[in-house]
Amino acid sequence: MRMAIQSIGISGGFGQGVDSLQRALVAGEVEPQTGEVERNGTVDSFPCYRAAIDGLDEFFPKRALRRIDHYSKMTLYGASLALKEAGLLEADRSRMGVIIATGYGALKTTFDFLDSYLDFGYSCSSPTHFSNSVHNAAAAHVSMQFKATAPSLTVTQFEMSVASALLTARHWLAEGRVDQVLFGATDEYCDVLRYCRKRFFCDGEQGPMAPFNFERQSAVVGEGAAFFILTRDEQQASYGYIDAVTLGNHVASPLELPADDFVIAGADGHRDCGQWYAETIGSLPASAYSPLYGSFPAAAGFDLAVAALTLKEGCYFTVPDNAGSTTTPEEAPAKISCLKFGPGGDYGLIRLSR
Amino acid sequence: MNQPVAITGLGCLCGAGMNLAECMESMFRGVRKPRPPFRFSTDHPVSYPVLELRDEFKLPLDDQEKVYARTSQLALAAALEALADAGWDEASLRGKKVGVCIGTTVGCALNCDDFYRAYKEGDDPEMDVIERFLRSNPASVIARQLKLDGPNQTVVNACSSGTDAIGLGASWIHSGACDIVIAGGADELSRVTYAGFSSLMITDTEPCKPFDVNRKGLNLGEGAGIMVLESDAIRGDRKAWGFVRGYGSACDAYHLTAPRPDGAGLKQAMGEAFAAAGLTPEQIAFVNAHGTGTPDNDKVESGVLAEMLPGVPFLSTKGYTGHTLGAAGGIEAVFTVESLRRGKLPANIGYADADPEIKGTPVTENTEIDGEYALSESLAFGGNNAVLILGKGDD
Numbered sequence: 001m002r003m004a005i006q007s008i009g010i011s012g013g014f015g016q017g018v019d020s021l022q023r024a025l026v027a028g029e030v031e032p033q034t035g036e037v038e039r040n041g042t043v044d045s046f047p048c049y050r051a052a053i054d055g056l057d058e059f060f061p062k063r064a065l066r067r068i069d070h071y072s073k074m075t076l077y078g079a080s081l082a083l084k085e086a087g088l089l090e091a092d093r094s095r096m097g098v099i100i101a102t103g104y105g106a107l108k109t110t111f112d113f114l115d116s117y118l119d120f121g122y123s124c125s126s127p128t129h130f131s132n133s134v135h136n137a138a139a140a141h142v143s144m145q146f147k148a149t150a151p152s153l154t155v156t157q158f159e160m161s162v163a164s165a166l167l168t169a170r171h172w173l174a175e176g177r178v179d180q181v182l183f184g185a186t187d188e189y190c191d192v193l194r195y196c197r198k199r200f201f202c203d204g205e206q207g208p209m210a211p212f213n214f215e216r217q218s219a220v221v222g223e224g225a226a227f228f229i230l231t232r233d234e235q236q237a238s239y240g241y242i243d244a245v246t247l248g249n250h251v252a253s254p255l256e257l258p259a260d261d262f263v264i265a266g267a268d269g270h271r272d273c274g275q276w277y278a279e280t281i282g283s284l285p286a287s288a289y290s291p292l293y294g295s296f297p298a299a300a301g302f303d304l305a306v307a308a309l310t311l312k313e314g315c316y317f318t319v320p321d322n323a324g325s326t327t328t329p330e331e332a333p334a335k336i337s338c339l340k341f342g343p344g345g346d347y348g349l350i351r352l353s354r
Numbered sequence: 355m356n357q358p359v360a361i362t363g364l365g366c367l368c369g370a371g372m373n374l375a376e377c378m379e380s381m382f383r384g385v386r387k388p389r390p391p392f393r394f395s396t397d398h399p400v401s402y403p404v405l406e407l408r409d410e411f412k413l414p415l416d417d418q419e420k421v422y423a424r425t426s427q428l429a430l431a432a433a434l435e436a437l438a439d440a441g442w443d444e445a446s447l448r449g450k451k452v453g454v455c456i457g458t459t460v461g462c463a464l465n466c467d468d469f470y471r472a473y474k475e476g477d478d479p480e481m482d483v484i485e486r487f488l489r490s491n492p493a494s495v496i497a498r499q500l501k502l503d504g505p506n507q508t509v510v511n512a513c514s515s516g517t518d519a520i521g522l523g524a525s526w527i528h529s530g531a532c533d534i535v536i537a538g539g540a541d542e543l544s545r546v547t548y549a550g551f552s553s554l555m556i557t558d559t560e561p562c563k564p565f566d567v568n569r570k571g572l573n574l575g576e577g578a579g580i581m582v583l584e585s586d587a588i589r590g591d592r593k594a595w596g597f598v599r600g601y602g603s604a605c606d607a608y609h610l611t612a613p614r615p616d617g618a619g620l621k622q623a624m625g626e627a628f629a630a631a632g633l634t635p636e637q638i639a640f641v642n643a644h645g646t647g648t649p650d651n652d653k654v655e656s657g658v659l660a661e662m663l664p665g666v667p668f669l670s671t672k673g674y675t676g677h678t679l680g681a682a683g684g685i686e687a688v689f690t691v692e693s694l695r696r697g698k699l700p701a702n703i704g705y706a707d708a709d710p711e712i713k714g715t716p717v718t719e720n721t722e723i724d725g726e727y728a729l730s731e732s733l734a735f736g737g738n739n740a741v742l743i744l745g746k747g748d749d
Contacts (some may be wrong), residue, residue, distance in 0.1 A: 127553040152737070196484050200481065
């Protein structure tokens with residue numbers, strides 16, 4: 001069974017909504033923001049792609065968002081945009097499943113909870129931070145706010161989260177458990193993440209991102225939420241179809257990419273994944289769009305949004321500056337493979353068609 | 355109606371025992387040993403009893419503590435027990451479509467409070483803890499250690515994660531995505547969850563008392579419960595210990611931490627599981643309930659059981675294991691299959707006095723059962739409800 005992509009809701013470093021993503025794709029570049037972390041009297045400045053959630057007020061009164069953290073707000077915003085585009089904001093959602101893929105979950109709130117007892121003692125641990133730090137808190141907020149009473153699932157598998165979670169979306173639709181899946185990919189930035197990335201990559205996080213330069217660490221941290229309404233109903237395929245989802249390990253069983261697909265590589269400037277892309281893509285037509293939204297595990301959902309938009313528009317978007325030596329075929333895209341590798345050779349391959 | 359999925363191997367370790375046989379024996383002997391945590395300390399004025407593993411366990415790994423986080427070690431230990439029980443080893447799995455679907459909560463949370471404390475204090479903490487975290491996704495660890503090439507999924511649906519993982523794993527067999535799935539749940543006891551649950555004021559200062567009128571809350575625990583699921587084609591005429599007959603899940607969409615008072619989500623999940631199994635409530639021999647010992651959970655859950663499964667015996671095994679969070683559904687599904695196989699249920703330890711608000715009475719002593727099917731259910735933060743209907747295996 002193939003899944004029809006009915007709508008997209010997205011928020012990332014390029015802006016809010018599919019139109020913003022499309023403008024970024026046409027422009028071929030997004031200027032990163034400048035993040036700052038102050039520690040020990042010095043300010044660490046670095047490029048980053050942060051997601052704004054200003055538009056959330058359109059969907060919810062401020063009161064309803066009290067005690068909801070940035071991670072869940074980002075998630076709610078992406079979900080709201082996807083539902084709005086599909087015209088489902090007022091629909092009965094009792095047969096709509098919710099699936100969220102995330103690499104790290106609610107990072108900031110996880111550390112806020114630790115703050116509560118490290119600063120004030122264990123008897124002052126914050127119940128609000130604790131309950132919102134649980135990985136499925138964002139999915140719970142989505143289900144609560146939208147009265148979605150069908151199955152709800154949160155999956156975390158680092159870089160493989162999106163492909164793995166899509167596998168379940170496909171099963172749910174094929175088995176008739178749900179009529180639609182509100183599928184989202186979300187990750188957030190936090191200052192501790194900056195510390196970790198700086199320690200791991202030294203100055204390799206200063207950009208500019210060059211995802212096809214597999215020898216250089218050029219990742220720039222990002223965050224955001226990308227949502228999709230997925231359905232069995234082929235009449236609703238505004239953005240084409242997800243035909244197949246495959247997960248495996250390239251080391252255990254070498255991956256051969258379909259010869260007739262355009263490849264959207266999840267390459268995001270991480271040198272330790274570079275060799276896998278180099279080995280599998282070879283001379284196939286390929287591009288990478290991570291310089292538009294940055295590097296984070298759930299960015300595979302953003303690659304999927306780019307693929308869906310490419311199929312809808314029937315044309316290739318400008319290869320982002322600094323993407324390296326990539327090629328696009330002359331004819332309109334009919335099939336696209338979104339490929340994401342993890343450092344150990346784990347891969348997720350999502351095939352889409354018009 | 356779904357085809358039954360064969361369960362060919364079972365593995366479990368938790369506060370009740372270091373393997374499945376030990377767990378069952380200690381439960382039938384009515385033994386439980388909650389005590390203050392000994393793997394970590396806090397300055398909390400109250401010491402809440404927990405159920406930690408009684409002994410250390412050794413995996414076939416060099417330096418296992420440094421390589422993987424404890425949750426993944428637990429998952430791997432239970433997976434190896436289950437695979438051995440099913441007659442599989444690493445070599446014989448090679449070339450087969452083997453998936454791994456594991457539920458957890460702590461296992462995927464960046465709960466590194468020593469690292470974070472140093473960071474907050476302006477130090478530059480070393481990255482070994484973070485590197486270990488990045489290596490320790492539980493499903494990936496099992497796949498990596500066994501050199502598997504199928505789909506992996508780590509489910510983080512809070513306390514229903516293990517139940518969901520088994521249901522989703524069965525679906526991979528149904529669809530033909532996998533020949534074999536290693537499915538279940540794993541979670542370690544952590545200072546972070548200890549602090550979190552005490553902040554919610556749903557932990558008991560004494561051994562927990564599921565469904566009792568004097569219940570005050572849960573005791574945390576740790577462990578893993580894993581089963582091996584196989585397609586008929588792969589199993590051939592090998593014996594099955596049990597079958598996954600049906601799975602259902604639904605969301606309350608009501609509250610982040612409290613169950614919906616009318617139990618609508620749990621009823622919906624049960625209804626889906628019964629439809630998938632092609633069975634009726636009258637065919638259920640017993641229910642392994644979520645039964646945390648918190649006032650809200652036990653009240654709502656017993657109300658649903660009374661309405662949907664009137665007169666069917668039920669029990670909570672959390673008095674023996676503690677609440678093992680993401681592992682709970684895996685451990686309890688394993689216990690359910692094993693209880694069906696043995697034709698006997700352990701007593702719902704901790705229950706003494708009836709609560710007028712609780713409809714029905716859990717089994718209060720070891721009880722012989724005669725039936726083909728049983729139900730194992732989990733309720734979770736986020737309003738998740740997940741239900742498995744499990745069938746008795748080959749005689």
